[in-house]
Amino acid sequence: MSAAPAATPVIGVLGGSGVYDIAGLANKRWVKVDSPFGEPSDELLFGDLDGQRMVFLPRHGRGHRIAPHEINFRANIDALKRSGVTDLVSVSAVGSLKEELPPGTFVLVDQFIDRTIARHKSFFGTGMVAHVSLAHPVCRRLGDHLEASASAAGIRTVRGGTYLVMEGPQFSTKAESELYRSWGCDVIGMTNMPEAKLAREAEICYATVAMVTDFDCWHPGHDAVTVQQIIHVLLANADKARSLLHDAAARIGADGAAPACGCRHALDHALITAPEVRDPAVLARLDAVAGRVLRR
Ligand SMILES: CSC[C@H]1O[C@H](OP(=O)(O)O)[C@H](O)[C@@H]1O
Numbered sequence: 222m223s224a225a226p227a228a229t230p231v232i233g234v235l236g237g238s239g240v241y242d243i244a245g246l247a248n249k250r251w252v253k254v255d256s257p258f259g260e261p262s263d264e265l266l267f268g269d270l271d272g273q274r275m276v277f278l279p280r281h282g283r284g285h286r287i288a289p290h291e292i293n294f295r296a297n298i299d300a301l302k303r304s305g306v307t308d309l310v311s312v313s314a315v316g317s318l319k320e321e322l323p324p325g326t327f328v329l330v331d332q333f334i335d336r337t338i339a340r341h342k343s344f345f346g347t348g349m350v351a352h353v354s355l356a357h358p359v360c361r362r363l364g365d366h367l368e369a370s371a372s373a374a375g376i377r378t379v380r381g382g383t384y385l386v387m388e389g390p391q392f393s394t395k396a397e398s399e400l401y402r403s404w405g406c407d408v409i410g411m412t413n414m415p416e417a418k419l420a421r422e423a424e425i426c427y428a429t430v431a432m433v434t435d436f437d438c439w440h441p442g443h444d445a446v447t448v449q450q451i452i453h454v455l456l457a458n459a460d461k462a463r464s465l466l467h468d469a470a471a472r473i474g475a476d477g478a479a480p481a482c483g484c485r486h487a488l489d490h491a492l493i494t495a496p497e498v499r500d501p502a503v504l505a506r507l508d509a510v511a512g513r514v515l516r517r
């Protein structure tokens with residue numbers, strides 16, 4: 222029998238491009254959280270939002286110092302887990318691969334295609350091997366809350382969509398953009414993988430609010446993507462993102478069904494390495510991510 226997952230909800234927010242702080246937090250404090258997986262993108266911001274415990278981490282660091290291919294995704298997720306985070310909302314800028322998803326649209330993506338090539342994608346490996354299911358990489362429960370919050374705030378939001386994760390940091394070629402369109406992908410970005418995979422391994426519920434900032438380069442009316450264009454659209458949508466997060470924090474914090482959520486039990490049937498050949502050094506650095514199942 223596995224240990225029960227943590228019951229008290231702590232909501233994490235991973236801020237993407239243009240999102241380097243979280244407004245309205247009481248008892249704010251930036252704290253350095255050490256991780257055996259290296260340096261997280263920045264200190265973590267702890268605080269309360271209308272009584273709900275929150276932990277914020279800007280994935281590119283304050284001031285946007287870290288490029289997508291340089292982010293230490295393992296350290297970020299491990300540090301959030303160590304900080305007690307149970308539910309993680311990613312806020313991300315994305316390009317649109319569909320005419321019907323113009324800039325300004327919010328998409329609650331539910332699938333990913335991972336085309337990243339040079340990133341650490343697992344907490345596990347030699348000494349302790351595990352295979353979690355990723356058939357449904359986004360927590361449906363969090364998606365429901367985010368959808369309800371978007372609707373309450375009157376934000377134009379599309380539920381469901383496939384996010385193509387490219388390595389970057391350069392934007393796509395037109396041929397790549399057309400290829401991803403032919404695959405039926407909806408939006409494109411550079412950060413949500415391996416982030417979502419690692420959140421699943423750490424048994425943290427994960428969902429993304431993808432904010433469309435541009436039409437990538439396939440669109441006849443938009444020859445090339447620029448950072449200026451992206452930031453302009455993000456700033457225009459900042460108030461919407463803020464009200465969505467505030468409303469969602471209250472809904473997520475009040476969700477009594479969370480401990481039974483499948484994401485929280487992702488490791489129940491995932492460990493394969495025989496106990497007698499597990500490497501104690503590897504187990505030690507998995508204390509936060511997999512302590513629930515390794516200590517049983
Ligand atoms: C500054 S535009 C490109 C940059 O924005 C997105 O990042 P995030 O998901 O953190 O908002 C995209 O994936 C690129 O990293």
Ligand SMILES: Nc1ncnc2[nH]cnc12
Pocket residue numbers: 314315316317392393409410411434435436437438446451
């Ligand atoms: N077109 C695009 N491609 C990759 N990442 C993005 N982030 C925002 N727009 C993007």
